[in-house]
Amino acid sequence: MMNKITDNVFWVGKNDDRKVPFHRLILERGTTYNSYLLTTEKPTVIDTVDIAFAKEYVDRLSEHIDLNTIEYIVINHVEPDHAGALPALAARAKNAKIVATQIGSELLKDMFKLHNREFVIVHDGDKLDIGGKTLQFFETPYLHTEETMVTYSIEDKALFPCDIFSTHIANTELFNDLAQGEYIEDFKVYYQLIMAPHRPYVRDMLKKISNLEIEIIAPSHGYILRENVNDFIRMYDEMSSLGDSASSKKVTIVFSTMTGNTSKIAGKLAEGLKEVGIEPYVFNLKNSNLDEVLDRIKISDGVLIGSSTKYGDMVGNVEELLQALKDVDASGKFAAAFGSFGWSGEGITHIENYLNDSGFTVVTQKYLILNRGIDSPAFPLRIKFSNEAGLNIAQEAGKIFGEQVLTH
Numbered sequence: 562m563m564n565k566i567t568d569n570v571f572w573v574g575k576n577d578d579r580k581v582p583f584h585r586l587i588l589e590r591g592t593t594y595n596s597y598l599l600t601t602e603k604p605t606v607i608d609t610v611d612i613a614f615a616k617e618y619v620d621r622l623s624e625h626i627d628l629n630t631i632e633y634i635v636i637n638h639v640e641p642d643h644a645g646a647l648p649a650l651a652a653r654a655k656n657a658k659i660v661a662t663q664i665g666s667e668l669l670k671d672m673f674k675l676h677n678r679e680f681v682i683v684h685d686g687d688k689l690d691i692g693g694k695t696l697q698f699f700e701t702p703y704l705h706t707e708e709t710m711v712t713y714s715i716e717d718k719a720l721f722p723c724d725i726f727s728t729h730i731a732n733t734e735l736f737n738d739l740a741q742g743e744y745i746e747d748f749k750v751y752y753q754l755i756m757a758p759h760r761p762y763v764r765d766m767l768k769k770i771s772n773l774e775i776e777i778i779a780p781s782h783g784y785i786l787r788e789n790v791n792d793f794i795r796m797y798d799e800m801s802s803l804g805d806s807a808s809s810k811k812v813t814i815v816f817s818t819m820t821g822n823t824s825k826i827a828g829k830l831a832e833g834l835k836e837v838g839i840e841p842y843v844f845n846l847k848n849s850n851l852d853e854v855l856d857r858i859k860i861s862d863g864v865l866i867g868s869s870t871k872y873g874d875m876v877g878n879v880e881e882l883l884q885a886l887k888d889v890d891a892s893g894k895f896a897a898a899f900g901s902f903g904w905s906g907e908g909i910t911h912i913e914n915y916l917n918d919s920g921f922t923v924v925t926q927k928y929l930i931l932n933r934g935i936d937s938p939a940f941p942l943r944i945k946f947s948n949e950a951g952l953n954i955a956q957e958a959g960k961i962f963g964e965q966v967l968t969h
């Protein structure tokens with residue numbers, strides 16, 4: 562099916578009106594996989610369709626264009642509901658170069674065995690002349706995975722943001738002004754499910770597109786937005802804004818150290834928290850009153866507890882604090898363990914075990930994979946001695962932990 566979006570821009574996607582299983586959900590209203598064909602002097606395809614419809618998609622496309630004339634295939638996001646038909650298309654569009662971010666290209670090569678294919682690697686702000694139109698690319702990491710970018714057609718004032726601004730609704734009307742029935746709630750639910758876990762990246766994306774003149778948003782699922790476009794951008798702005806919750810959220814960092822390495826990690830965690838607007842309480846247990854520390858933890862939304870390891874155990878009086886924490890109401894509080902170590906780091910694992918036993922929601926790598934779709938930085942935070950790379954990771958970890966607290 563080929564539908565005109567604007568001059569020389571056509572929708573060539575797939576309407577999937579099944580109840581689609583996706584990310585452990587069932588998309589009750591189905592979805593669409595929106596792919597676009599730009600019939601310029603250097604014909605260009607932007608994103609493809611789900612891997613399940615690859616053959617059908619390529620066959621249909623070949624009815625509209627000689628596939629050998631396709632010059633570029635832009636892949637904004639590698640997930641197989643968008644890039645799934647790339648191998649089938651690339652096999653027949655033999656002259657096409659694949660346009661992606663650096664990380665995107667590496668993933669596509671490995672996932673689809675495209676190592677021998679020509680790629681055009683694009684960076685933030687790069688432009689590509691496709692003969693009659695100019696595409697500009699903006700990297701939008703984690704929206705919804707690490708390699709993601711958006712494509713902007715300057716002459717069309719059209720943004721192709723892949724998953725961003727999408728809605729899971731099967732439809733044949735294509736445009737939001739022709740929508741039969743309510744879809745705004747679905748648009749918001751999509752944001753909450755797919756985008757909200759990456760809130761700070763939504764803010765970065767909004768900054769990047771704020772200088773673009775956008776008349777059409779052509780995402781990869783659901784309606785193409787051409788009516789009240791700015792309302793949808795505003796909704797993302799509102800949903801990703803924290804209001805005054807940053808200043809009202811509290812995090813406590815407590816640690817014990819022998820030679821100062823764990824103290825440096827605590828400092829970096831604090832810097833990361835400050836980056837997201839949280840001013841943490843920081844206690845070195847050696848110089849602190851245990852009751853005062855406990856009082857702070859009681860009013861905190863998150864707690865980070867650290868120790869280095871000495872002969873397979875925690876150091877200082879961390880264990881005394883952890884024992885006392887068993888009597889604190891930990892419901893609704895996030896916690897994570899951290900520490901410096903030399904070769905085995907048992908102290909950090911002991912802390913994590915205590916936090917689990919006390920009923921905190923413990924932030925671990927497993928937790929972040931399942932709840933945020935990210936696998937780093939790895940919690941509990943284990944830094945060998947206090948190397949520079951490790952300390953940078955600690956700062957990132959502070960940010961990620963802060964985001965966790967802020968969005969709950």
Ligand SMILES: Cc1cc2nc3c(=O)[nH]c(=O)nc-3n(C[C@H](O)[C@H](O)[C@H](O)COP(=O)(O)O)c2cc1C
Nearest residue numbers: 819820821822823869870872873903904905906946
């Ligand atoms: C007496 C002593 C015992 C140690 N035992 C261990 C150990 O069992 N496992 C380990 O991974 N590191 C061990 N280490 C290494 C420390 O955990 C490491 O030097 C760490 O960076 C110290 O951090 P801190 O300055 O915060 O105390 C030991 C260090 C010392 C001095």
